[in-house]
Amino acid sequence: MGMTELIRHFRQRMAEGPVFGPFSKSSDPAIVETLGHAGFDFIILDMEHGPNSVETVEDLIRAAQIAQMAPIVRIPSGDYEIIGKALDVGAAGVQVPQISSAQDVQTAIEHARFAPLGMRGVCRYVRAAEYSSMDKTEYFRCANEALLIIQIEGQAALDNLDEILAVDGIDIVFVGPYDLSQSLGVPGEVEHPLVVEKMRQIVEACLDKSVFVGNFTETLVQTQMWVKQGLRYMSYSVDVGILYEAGKALLSDFDRMRNHSE
DSSP: OOHHHHHHHHHHHHHHSOEEEEEEOOOOHHHHHHHHHHTOSEEEEESSSSSOOHHHHHHHHHHHHHTTOEEEEEOSSOOHHHHHHHHHTTOSEEEEEEEOSHHHHHHHHHHHOOTTTOOOOOOSSSGGGGGGTSOHHHHHHHHTTSEEEEEEOSHHHHHTHHHHHTSTTOOEEEEOHHHHHHHTTOTTOTTSHHHHHHHHHHHHHHHHTTOEEEEEESSHHHHHHHHHTTOOEEEEEEHHHHHHHHHHHHHHHHHHHHHHHO
């Protein structure tokens, strides 16, 4: 499946119901590909808190695409160069952190879209354009279908939420619970009543504007709660955390076997 088809398929799945995917802190394409074969809808390749460069992300994108899983790249900032490079190497979308104003959104759109929607740097000799083998008119048209996901994760964004959501061109709003908890004075307490209240405020505002919204969860209980609230873009845990928890559960079973055999 080509990337354009993969993006369209992902959009359709999200329109029908929640989609699920982990963050990735790994630089190993095998882990990414394995998670795709497991059936996740998307994976967030993390350049903000992960060890990846654009060069390593390119191979992770290939691995996700092979397994027909949408590769989203969380960039470290709204920087013009990083957004363009992530899309050039074939990302299905970019996730931009620390959005706090309508101007931040407009800047991200300008960096992520070709004209007439934006002013993304133009080059068709890149992986996203199949190294120039793709018809250039088709490439520049299809490239603007890549997902633009903005992260709302601070008090400033809450103060400017109406203005942020008034900007046309946002595909998904992602609520960052950990950074939000810090901005509210309860760092790490993502289930604190104040954090939950503010998250619900963001969710309701997004749903009123018919904007897809998602967040990060670490338990099935959290996930179920937020799906019931209307969230569609559900980031569940992290690849290394999933691996750790699976290994820990196995070792717990092994310990019970040892105890029963004695």
